[in-house]
Amino acid sequence: MKMRCFYILVLLLLSLQMRAQENLPFGERREIVSPEIHANNTVTFRLMAPNANNVTVTGDFLTQGKQNMTKDADGVWSCTTDPLPSELYTYSFVVDGLAMNDPNNVYYRRDVASTLNIFLIGNGQADLYKVNDVPHGTVTKRWYASPGNKMNRRITIYTPPGYENSSSSYPVLYLLHGMGGDEEAWMTLGRASQILDNLIATGKAEPMIMVMPNGNVAQEAAPGESSQGFYKPQFQLPHTMDGTYEKTFREIIDFVDAGYRTIPDKTGRAIAGLSMGGFHTLHISRYYPDTFDYMGLFSAAIMPNEKVQSPVYQNIEATLSGQKNNGYKLYWIAIGKDDFLYQANVDYRSKLDSIHFEYVYRESEGGHTWRNWRIYLTEFLPMLFK
Amino acid sequence: MKMRCFYILVLLLLSLQMRAQENLPFGERREIVSPEIHANNTVTFRLMAPNANNVTVTGDFLTQGKQNMTKDADGVWSCTTDPLPSELYTYSFVVDGLAMNDPNNVYYRRDVASTLNIFLIGNGQADLYKVNDVPHGTVTKRWYASPGNKMNRRITIYTPPGYENSSSSYPVLYLLHGMGGDEEAWMTLGRASQILDNLIATGKAEPMIMVMPNGNVAQEAAPGESSQGFYKPQFQLPHTMDGTYEKTFREIIDFVDAGYRTIPDKTGRAIAGLSMGGFHTLHISRYYPDTFDYMGLFSAAIMPNEKVQSPVYQNIEATLSGQKNNGYKLYWIAIGKDDFLYQANVDYRSKLDSIHFEYVYRESEGGHTWRNWRIYLTEFLPMLFK
Numbered sequence: 001m002k003m004r005c006f007y008i009l010v011l012l013l014l015s016l017q018m019r020a021q022e023n024l025p026f027g028e029r030r031e032i033v034s035p036e037i038h039a040n041n042t043v044t045f046r047l048m049a050p051n052a053n054n055v056t057v058t059g060d061f062l063t064q065g066k067q068n069m070t071k072d073a074d075g076v077w078s079c080t081t082d083p084l085p086s087e088l089y090t091y092s093f094v095v096d097g098l099a100m101n102d103p104n105n106v107y108y109r110r111d112v113a114s115t116l117n118i119f120l121i122g123n124g125q126a127d128l129y130k131v132n133d134v135p136h137g138t139v140t141k142r143w144y145a146s147p148g149n150k151m152n153r154r155i156t157i158y159t160p161p162g163y164e165n166s167s168s169s170y171p172v173l174y175l176l177h178g179m180g181g182d183e184e185a186w187m188t189l190g191r192a193s194q195i196l197d198n199l200i201a202t203g204k205a206e207p208m209i210m211v212m213p214n215g216n217v218a219q220e221a222a223p224g225e226s227s228q229g230f231y232k233p234q235f236q237l238p239h240t241m242d243g244t245y246e247k248t249f250r251e252i253i254d255f256v257d258a259g260y261r262t263i264p265d266k267t268g269r270a271i272a273g274l275s276m277g278g279f280h281t282l283h284i285s286r287y288y289p290d291t292f293d294y295m296g297l298f299s300a301a302i303m304p305n306e307k308v309q310s311p312v313y314q315n316i317e318a319t320l321s322g323q324k325n326n327g328y329k330l331y332w333i334a335i336g337k338d339d340f341l342y343q344a345n346v347d348y349r350s351k352l353d354s355i356h357f358e359y360v361y362r363e364s365e366g367g368h369t370w371r372n373w374r375i376y377l378t379e380f381l382p383m384l385f386k
Numbered sequence: 387m388k389m390r391c392f393y394i395l396v397l398l399l400l401s402l403q404m405r406a407q408e409n410l411p412f413g414e415r416r417e418i419v420s421p422e423i424h425a426n427n428t429v430t431f432r433l434m435a436p437n438a439n440n441v442t443v444t445g446d447f448l449t450q451g452k453q454n455m456t457k458d459a460d461g462v463w464s465c466t467t468d469p470l471p472s473e474l475y476t477y478s479f480v481v482d483g484l485a486m487n488d489p490n491n492v493y494y495r496r497d498v499a500s501t502l503n504i505f506l507i508g509n510g511q512a513d514l515y516k517v518n519d520v521p522h523g524t525v526t527k528r529w530y531a532s533p534g535n536k537m538n539r540r541i542t543i544y545t546p547p548g549y550e551n552s553s554s555s556y557p558v559l560y561l562l563h564g565m566g567g568d569e570e571a572w573m574t575l576g577r578a579s580q581i582l583d584n585l586i587a588t589g590k591a592e593p594m595i596m597v598m599p600n601g602n603v604a605q606e607a608a609p610g611e612s613s614q615g616f617y618k619p620q621f622q623l624p625h626t627m628d629g630t631y632e633k634t635f636r637e638i639i640d641f642v643d644a645g646y647r648t649i650p651d652k653t654g655r656a657i658a659g660l661s662m663g664g665f666h667t668l669h670i671s672r673y674y675p676d677t678f679d680y681m682g683l684f685s686a687a688i689m690p691n692e693k694v695q696s697p698v699y700q701n702i703e704a705t706l707s708g709q710k711n712n713g714y715k716l717y718w719i720a721i722g723k724d725d726f727l728y729q730a731n732v733d734y735r736s737k738l739d740s741i742h743f744e745y746v747y748r749e750s751e752g753g754h755t756w757r758n759w760r761i762y763l764t765e766f767l768p769m770l771f772k
Contacts, residue, residue: 097436098438106610113490138529140527142550224493227517229517230491
């Protein structure tokens with residue numbers, strides 16, 4: 001069989017498959033592009049839905065509500081947005097009251113149990129979230145032994161461009177997710193490898209190893225990646241904030257120091273996290289004195305539930321004083337004005353002030369969002385290991 | 387702020403987010419589980435769509451057509467399948483003529499430009515596709531320099547459990563995708579790392595490195611993973627079968643032999659691929675004489691387009707004879723009875739017979755499907771490096 005024939009047959013098979021999905025008579029299929037990003041940063045969404053009576057688009061590119069779409073003679077609904085600021089956005093369609101994803105967009109991000117389409121508007125902040133034509137680090141999914149949790153656990157590790165062809169040692173950032181997240185979250189929702197690739201390429205960040213563990217000690221790995229199989233992800237898991245993760249975090253540090261060319265002391269270690277991961281950052285950096293020179297609390301939860309009894313959460317003020325006396329380079333606290341944890345962070349800063357514990361405070365617009373956590377990461381990374 | 391309050395507030399935020407997606411009055415939300423796999427291997431699908439007039443489910447678990455769903459008093463449509471054979475399946479809903487994904491299932495696989503939900507029925511062949519409680523290999527996404535294609539290119543590399551804590555050398559399988567695929571395809575659609583983890587754990591396959599390159603020389607990386615950004619993937623790309631990939635394949639072998647503890651001779655190398663990847667396997671293994679001891683052609687395309695002029699495709703019979711005379715351990719040809727490339731493979735086997743080129747032939751049910759390619763991989767791996 002000659003290749004031209006092969007092409008034709010495979011294209012035919014593919015057409016039949018697409019036809020099945022779009023439920024149109026063969027030959028009447030029209031190629032739909034959605035979303036289409038225009039040069040002026042407007043976006044056109046399209047959906048072929050000839051039988052629908054009402055179609056709208058909703059997403060975080062709108063300050064509120066939905067944008068109406070209109071139907072053309074082919075049954076294709078469309079609308080075009082206003083020019084949008086540079087950002088990574090999520091959206092979905094609502095067809096006669098039913099939310100659905102865009103069948104013409106293969107780019108998705110899962111956040112806990114929701115999977116939404118994404119698109120990116122460049123020419124600004126979100127250029128840092130793109131895969132650009134720069135040297136790329138290596139991203140590895142591995143499993144480490146966690147005797148403290150009686151399981152093997154999955155972990156994501158980024159090594160910077162050139163790591164494999166060098167004999168140098170590199171500093172390490174431990175980057176922690178929030179509740180409902182896992183070892184995938186900073187990569188998929190946070191664009192962490194793209195951000196670090198781009199900041200290293202422009203000389204704004206030092207080449208470093210970035211370690212993204214799973215902070216839910218009840219699970220081995222992200223949903224679908226463990227022997228629990230394909231289950232519906234849940235926001236809250238057992239033992240997420242009871243001290244177990246902090247107590248067993250040393251296993252992760254030891255695994256990384258044993259398996260990678262690290263700078264295995266506090267000058268070569270940073271730790272940061274969002275929300276629950278900010279909570280973990282606060283308590284891990286106290287609990288392991290003299291282990292980290294750089295701390296980043298992004299929209300951090302602060303204090304444990306009163307009922308939790310763990311040695312990790314005892315003598316908080318004394319251990320903070322110990323951390324202060326040991327010395328460190330940076331303690332960075334970032335939060336949005338509208339974050340529901342804003343007041344908790346005000347109170348925490350008062351506590352730190354009362355013991356003369358130095359920190360750098362960054363207050364942003366907005367609330368408890370990945371948009372802010374990506375921005376915080378782009379600001380935090382350039383301050384490390386200089 | 388105390389943690390109980392934190393939980394309540396975050397759960398409230400999450401509820402609001404889910405409410406926005408499901409468009410129901412607050413308080414009327416009902417938790418939907420879909421798909422639900424029952425112990426007898428039947429599956430219940432559910433979709434909340436109170437305004438819909440007709441909802442069906444379609445997918446490769448049905449031999450043909452669609453299965454009707456019925457609506458309950460809450461507006462939740464559901465249906466339950468017959469008991470299903472063990473397999474990894476794809477499906478979607480059709481709501482009043484419009485195909486959509488299941489909003490309650492976060493597990494998807496992209497095949498070219500289509501993204502479909504998946505589910506897995508165990509207790510049989512598909513147990514090999516599960517993440518089981520066995521030691522797991524490491525999966526790495528890296529970039530290698532391809533001077534022959536004037537770009538850096540992304541590649542997926544699996545190293546077996548224990549690789550990092552050993553000083554042994556390992557054999558390498560080069561595993562190639564088909565047209566429309568990329569360096570992600572064998573991992574996402576083919577469940578290659580799960581299959582190899584499971585076969586190594588039971589002693590059926592030797593520990594080996596598995597290298598999954600991108601066979602489309604016009605692209606650096608899978609859609610969304612290169613500086614081309616988020617574009618709609620296309621089935622056919624320029625220069626996929628014109629000899630360029632074969633000519634530059636040595637770059638991949640050299641990269642792997644330089645960066646990993648391999649057995650860098652033919653006794654330690656296998657190559658296999660599906661469809662276009664079977665074509666690449668056929669021609670690469672001829673073009674690099676004495677480089678591979680194991681070849682696997684899965685539903686392979688065979689001969690190039692007559693118009694293609696490349697030294698790679700000259701003297702095919704002579705180079706096959708050379709390959710025969712150099713010796714090899716296994717030349718495995720697998721194809722389904724209904725495959726559109728069936729006759730091309732009959733013709734190719736006749737050609738091989740005419741020059742007394744030994745091969746093992748495996749004919750299966752079915753056609754040009756990932757179901758078959760996963761089965762072929764489970765059968766091919768145990769024959770390697772024994």
